[in-house]
Structures are given as C-alpha cells and as structure tokens.
C-alpha cells in the first residue's frame with residue numbers, strides 16, 4: 001500500500017470525536033420560544049433594548065425573507081432546514097446587558113473561555129505580555145456578548161469596540177448610518193434572515209486618522225442545542241484609519257447540525273485600511289458526517305473612499321457546510337481588495353467558498369490567493385467572481401487557486417466567473433491541482449517523520465504564503481490547527 | 492552480528508511485476524564502507540529504496556536483517572528511527588517548507604523516538620549552523636524551501652547535512668557525487684569521512700573512482716542485472732574504471 005494511501009486511510013479514521021472544543025457548558029439560559037415569527041423578533045429586539053427603527057428594520061427583513069427561496073446553486077447538499085424548529089435567541093442568565101463587569105459574569109462562562117484559551121481578564125493579559133501583542137476581545141456566547149475587553153483603553157484612542165447590541169443603544173446614529181449599507185437587508189436569503197433575527201456580534205469604529213492601537217478580535221461560541229447563531233458585525237474605518245480585526249469560532253459537538261448565519265459589513269473610507277482575519281473552527285461533524293455547523297455567511301467590504309484597502313484572510317478548518325464569499329466592492333478610485341484563503345475539508349465536510357471582487361472605480365486592484373486542501377470524502381469548491389464595470393478603467397486582478405488533494409474520495413472544484421465591461425481591465429487567473437506525492441511522503445518518512453507529521457509539513461508548506469498574512473500570534477495557532485484538522489491527533 | 496545482512500533478495504515493481512533484484516546477497520559490518528558500482532539500470536537505486544522501505548517495490552524472496560532484526564515489515568519511518576539513512580540520487584522538493592524547518596522536524600521526531608527531549612531552538616540553531624558550515628551551506632540556503640530550486644550540488648550537500656544531523660548507523664549514499672564540482676566533491680567527501688566510525692557503516696553507490704579516491708572503501712561490489720556479480724577490494728574499482736563492465740555483464744545473465 002503506497003504511503004499516501006495509508007495516510008488517506010489514517011485521515012479517514014480520524015476520530016473527530018477528539019475535536020477539542022467539543023465540550024458543552026452547563027449553564028442556565030434565557031431562551032426565546034422555539035420557532036420564528038414576528039413575536040420572536042419583537043422578543044429579541046426587546047431583550048436588546050433596541051430603538052423602534054431597529055425593530056422596524058428587523059420586521060421588514062423578516063417579511064421579505066418569507067418571500068425568498070433558499071439558494072441551491074452552491075455545490076453543497078444537506079437536508080432541508082426547518083426554520084421553525086430552531087431557537088433564535090439564547091443567552092446565559094448572568095451575562096450581557098446590564099452587567100457591570102467581569103465579576104458579575106457567571107463563573108461557568110469564565111471557565112469556558114479559560115478552557116478555550118480566550119483571555120478575558122485584562123490584568124492577566126497585561127501581565128507578562130508585550131504591550132504590542134495585546135489583543136482586545138469581544139466574547140459572544142450563543143446570542144449575546146459576554147464581555148468586551150480593553151474598551152476603556154481603546155476609547156482613549158477614540159476607537160469604539162463593543163457588542164453590536166451595545167452600539168445600538170449607545171451609538172444608534174452611527175450604527176444606523178452604516179448598518180445594512182454594505183449588505184442590504186434583501187441581499188440574499190441568509191443575510192435577510194440575519195437582518196431579521198441577528199442577536200449579537202461586534203461593532204468597531206475607528207475615527208479619522210486613527211491607527212487602532214491593538215488587534216481587535218471577537219470570539220464566537222455556540223453552546224445551546226438547536227440554537228442558531230446569527231451574528232452581525234460592522235466595522236467602520238474613517239478617513240486614514242487602520243484596524244486589524246480577527247474572529248475565531250468554536251462549538252460543542254452535537255449529533256444535530258446547527259445553523260450559523262452571520263453578516264459582516266466593512267466600510268473603509270478614503271485612505272483607510274481594514275484587515276479582517278478569520279480562523280474558523282466550528283465543529284465539523286463526526287467521521288460519518290453527523291452533526292456539525294452549517295455556516296452560511298455573508299461577508300462584504302466596501303472600499304468606499306479613494307485609495308482605501310480591505311483584505312480578507314481566512315483559515316477555514318471547521319463546519320460541516322461552509323457557504324461563504326467574503327467580497328470587496330472597489331468603489332473608490334485606486335482602492336484595493338485582497339482575499340487570502342486556506343480552506344481545509346476532511347471527512348464529510350463540504351465547502352463552497354470564494355470571493356467577489358467588484359471593480360467600480362478607476363485603477364482599482366485586487367488579489368485573490370486561494371488554497372484548498374481536501375481529504376477524506378470531502379468536497380471543496382472555490383467559487384469566485386471578478387468583475388469590472390464600465391467606469392473601472394485600468395482595473396487589475398490577479399487570481400491564483402491552488403488545490404491539494406489527499407486521497408481518492410475527495411473532490412476539489414474551481415469555478416471562476418469573470419465579467420469585464422471595460423476593455424482596459426486586466427484579469428489574470430491561474431489554477432493548479434496537485435497531490436501530496438508518494439515521493440514526498442517517502443522522503444519525509446525516510447527522515448523519520450511520521451505520516452501525520454509529513455502530511456502536516458507538506459500542507460503547511462502549501463499554505464505558507466497565506467499564513468504569513470495573519471497576525472503573528474494567530475499564524476502559529478493556525479499552523480497547529482491545520483495540522484490537527486488533518487492528523488489523527490485532533491486535540 | 493553484522494549490522495546489515497541481505498540474503499537472496501528478490502524484488503519486483505509492484506505495479507507491473509518487472510523483476511529488478513534477482514538474488515542479492517550482501518553483508519555489511521559496523522565500521523565498514525562498501526562501494527556498489529554497476530551499469531545504469533542494474534538495480535542500485537532499487538536496492539537502496541528497498542532497504543529504506545519504499546512502497547512501490549515488492550519483495551518476493553529473501554530477507555533483510557538490520558541489527559539482526561527483519562526490517563522488511565517495518566515502515567520507512569521506523570527504519571529511519573532504527574538508524575537507516577538514504578541520501579537520495581534525486582532529492583525531493585518540498586515547496587513552502589524551509590530547509591531549517593524540515594531539519595528541525597526530522598531531528599526532533601527522531602529524538603522523540605529515542606526518548607530524548609526536543610532540542611531547544613537555540614541549541615538546535617547552534618548545531619545546524621556548525622554542521623551547515625562544514626557543508627558550505629549558507630544560512631540563506633537554510634531558509635529556502637527544501638530542494639526547491641537548489642542546484643544539483645546544493646541538493647547533494649543538503650542530503651549530507653541531513654545525514655550529519657541525524658547521525659544514522661547505516662548510511663546509504665546513492666550517487667552523491669553526481670553533479671558535484673571538484674570543490675563540492677571534497678566538501679561532501681570530508682562530510683562523509685567525518686561520519687566514519689566503528690559503530691557506523693556506509694554503502695556508497697557510485698559510477699566513479701574519483702569519489703572513491705576521497706571516500707576509500709573497504710569492499711567494492713559490482714551489481715549487474717539485479718545481482719552482485721563480483722566483490723573485491725578497492726582495486727576492483729580501479730580495474731572497472733579501466734576496463735568497464737563488459738566482463739561482468741555476461742555473468743549475470
């Protein structure tokens with residue numbers, strides 16, 4: 001049996017049960033009744049203490065959603081979701097709105113984040129850590145934000161970093177101005193659903209000329225059974241501002257699948273730059289394809305100002321189904337969009353992911369580097385659109401899609417769409433598909449590496465250019481994550 | 492007990508059943524250096540691959556004892572841990588993996604198997620720098636992806652660097668001299684000679700006497716059509732250099 005074949009078998013046998021974030025927190029929660037109707041939406045809005053306009057927006061979205069069809073063009077298949085068989089709101093009892101500080105947060109929750117390795121206590125983060133490595137965290141548990149760290153410190157720099165619920169209460173005008181301005185409420189089935197029922201997420205506002213003094217991050221955790229998580233994130237960088245933001249996510253292992261339908265909107269004004277990184281590690285389901293998160297996400301950035309820049313970097317290792325196309329609208333002249341992606345699928349995972357680069361302004365440029373790694377019986381599709389509108393003279397795009405296959409039973413697909421209405425636009429596309437060769441495996445094994453180590457090494461080499469785009473602290477973490485999602489040693 | 496004992500080894504290519512090795516017998520004791528010479532296609536690389544455990548070959552007859560233990564059932568990584576090292580005739584490229592990263596992974600993996608702790612990074616760096624210097628390998632080269640875009644000579648020097656780091660007990664060198672310029676040949680030979688010791692044995696596969704001028708073998712074999720057809724002292728290589736393989740090709744048939 002060739003070495004690669006053996007590796008494939010090993011990978012196939014991976015005990016996904018070892019997903020190390022798969023534990024459940026036993027905590028009392030405050031839930032909305034099961035199902036979806038206008039009363040549930042009013043319930044969510046009231047829980048969050050929202051203003052009337054927000055409730056109206058939600059109801060508007062809900063009514064539109066009722067007329068919409070679930071999209072079926074993606075290369076993923078799953079049983080029909082019964083949207084009335086879900087909980088749309090669940091919050092740990094002692095958390096969120098109204099709490100004064102960490103001391104009032106349920107100790108069970110704090111223990112959960114400790115177990116997940118997410119620092120919530122500012123003093124502890126400060127002790128012994130170089131100030132430049134400090135990361136401010138917004139921790140979202142099911143439908144609510146538990147705590148946001150370093151808020152005061154950031155406020156001194158003029159940066160607003162808080163949960164979207166809090167932002168709706170404290171900075172309603174600011175939120176109203178931008179919310180839904182990038183992803184309109186009727187954008188697509190899942191985005192519209194999100195607009196109706198979104199529970200929590202983060203809000204970031206970086207004022208003119210400010211370089212955000214630390215990395216910002218949000219950590220999403222789904223805990224409750226049969227509960228959907230509908231997070232909403234909005235990041236605004238005013239003229240000349242800069243911010244780097246990272247999101248991470250995990251969920252317990254459960255036999256039933258869970259729905260996660262998020263919307264993320266980014267707005268970059270003149271000369272502003274937003275760097276958005278994701279390390280997505282939702283529970284992928286077990287080795288037979290039972291359970292796991294359905295991740296239906298709409299992420300879009302608007303390069304509204306001239307010379308603005310947005311870059312998306314994602315490392316996707318989890319979820320049973322991923323449907324996700326972080327995009328850039330290059331509206332401002334000379335603006336730039338980037339998309340760097342590593343998508344790893346194993347066992348029965350299905351990924352349909354990619355990006356859209358919409359060139360509207362002159363001299364806009366974009367760059368897409370996508371690395372797909374497929375193992376087991378998984379299906380991994382890159383779907384990307386690059387378009388240049390009439391006025392987008394000198395638009396430039398470079399796209400590179402590389403696929404690495406491990407084994408015979410997985411599939412990798414590349415679906416690029418190109419539309420150009422301006423003759424001066426130049427779009428380049430390169431694609432490769434390769435396998436880890438028997439020769440590479442033999443060479444590594446001959447030096448004493450185990451099969452798992454060899455696969456991890458080759459895969460990490462394959463994705464190196466992208467990992468280098470991540471903030472330092474997360475690059476190391478991602479390398480480990482990539483190894484464990486392909487090895488037998490998950491956890 | 493011999494370090495390596497190959498008895499009546501027959502192998503064929505798993506895919507199409509072509510027989511390559513047709514009854515190889517070879518005994519190598521610790522401390523010895525054996526040279527294997529022979530015409531192109533006679534099975535020298537095949538022998539080295541079968542020793543190291545490459546999957547594409549099927550052993551139909553015979554056995555291979557390493558330290559008295561039958562290794563034919565062991566995986567390539569287990570054989571490596573047991574002290575076997577193969578310097579490849581054509582080293583393999585690993586894109587995106589810095590040479591230094593690969594070295595560290597290999598060394599730590601072997602240390603772990605021997606019950607040793609991972610070498611702390613500063614100690615590892617010191618060790619690699621010292622060994623790399625002996626092989627004329629710059630720290631820039633250590634940062635480049637393993638074997639990717641390396642010149643022929645660079646690849647061979649990198650193989651010997653790996654050997655020097657891993658300190659195997661049996662070193663199989665497959666045409667390590669091919670593609671080397673005169674200075675590199677000296678560097679590589681010095682590197683190999685530095686590893687000669689009473690506990691360690693080497694099998695040096697080569698076509699040329701010029702390597703054996705530097706790495707002087709104890710025993711020389713001629714492999715032809717999958718069999719060892721002649722065994723002698725260092726003089727045998729000199730004789731082959733003069734007369735070619737004509738005398739031996741017939742014997743194997």
Ligand SMILES: Nc1ncnc2c1ncn2[C@@H]1O[C@H](COP(=O)(O)OP(=O)(O)OP(=O)(O)O)[C@@H](O)[C@H]1O
Pocket residue numbers: 504509511529530531532533534535536537538547580
């Ligand atoms: N995978 C394979 N498929 C088909 N034939 C093979 C394969 N591997 C080796 N061979 C054949 O086996 C024979 C021996 O090859 P091998 O590489 O061992 O020779 P060698 O003695 O090392 O030659 P050289 O001196 O040219 O390096 C050759 O005829 C070669 O073509």
Ligand SMILES: [Mg+2]
Pocket residue numbers: 535536537580665666
């Ligand atoms: Mg050969």
